Amino acid sequence: MNVRTRFAPSPTGFMHMGGVRTALYAYLLAKKYGGQFILRIEDTDQGRLVEGATEVIYQTLKECGLNWDEGPDIGGPCGPYIQSERKQLYLPYAQQLVKSGHAYYCFCTKEELDERRAAAEARGETFKYDKHCLHLSQEEVDRRLADHVPYVIRMNAPTEGETSYHDLVFGDISMPNDTLDDMVLIKADGMPTYNFANVIDDHLMGITHVMRGMEYLSSTPKYNLLYQAFGWEIPQYIHLPTVMRDAQHKLSKRDGDAYYSDFIDKGYLTEALINYLALVGWNPGDDREFFTLDELVDAFDVKGINRAPGIFDVEKLRWFNFEYIRKLPFETYLSKVTPWFDQVLDPARFDYRRLAELMQDRTEIFSEVPDKVRFLSQWPAFDSALFVNKKQKSTLESALVSLRLVEPILEGLSDWAEQPIHDAVMNAIAESGMKNATVLWPMRIALSGQLATPGGAFEIAYLLGREESLRRIRASIETLS
């Protein structure tokens, strides 16, 4: 069987991580079976359109490697792939349903409905449209239509019995029909609702597997009624558990970390994002954790999708990102980290290559790089207490002795490179009879002004250069004297 899936976002803003995951799974399923992954833009809500949002969708999907086989920009046999461009196509289908008695014209205004809805809520009841307009005589309907009275077309849902369906993730779901509202199919502005356009387009585009968030779980029976009214084959349903921020909240824009672009801006790698996202709500059935997109295609199986909502764990994402950064070819890492170095360092003054070598194993997310290397250009003010370290047998007194030992050595060095610095200092330490750590600890502290540094005393001395290294050591000697 040919598998056709689609990602059908609304262009209402940035790409939400939950959306990226939905797109990912839809892509994986299609590719797993050699089928097609289709991109369809659902812009039926005129009021919510955001300029540029469609481009963001294209851009994000491309960056993630989720290349679509058919879509608005590249076309395909079922176009157009933007619903607003298909507008005139939906009405005839709705009219067909009116003819067959599965739908009807409704002239009730939004205002009076809102009022009745509010009243029902006040009474603690669930509002349900009372099918008032279903009982209008044919003559009355024709008259109002002829008079151009604004109308919508509603589905005529059954009121008794129950409708059930099978979901590949959640199993059998059934809903009492009396909870089904007569949903609007065609809006007063002539646009179809999501509910209607989705069914029509999925059918027309030959979608075999409908993948979407589980918020659609309870409205799916209504879609099935539509398929049945048309006599169309119902697609396979794959509803996905929600991606959560914590146990009670969805990942949301307010947290500032719901959008794909938020993470990219912070310095997360797309590959790490995709790898991690795949694992929120799905597992390969074994202990593997690292997957390229192609490997995901191989491993993907609907059976591995979970039912419970999953919390998006930034800590684990950090770890994935860290692992991916470590595995980056050095040149790639260097080019990616350079702009972050540039934020706090003067490229002319520092050996970026050497610094990058030291930093690659210490970078979890790129946005944290500036704070880790800033000390190279700005010697931080620090407490002399940092010189004291029991384990390294370093005291304020020994630190002073050590720095006085090191200072002339560095000053006299003819070749300012790591190895000569290392050899000269180690020789001096050996001659002095002091413990390595007792000298190197204060040297590193004096050079960096901080406890944790990317690299040891020799590396930092090298990066800083002779002049700056001596300046910092002399200043420290003065402070300690």
Next chain:
RNA sequence: GCCUCCAUUGUCUAGAGGCCUAGGACGCCGCCCUCUCAAGGCGGAAACAUGGGUUCGAAUCCCAUUGGGGGUGCCA
């Protein structure tokens, strides 16, 4: 309120009646290595929501309770 879905360590999860004194990963803690922090090596704490059933036997099946999610729009 009504409808509906879900429920294993802090988090992602393995587990489809005996293989479970519940496995892996992140995080956390300790030790080793070490001029720091990491990395690396070794070890540790940490879970089957509760109560009833069914069964020789339940994390696994059923029911209830509790908790949480979703729906209840001329939004998607």
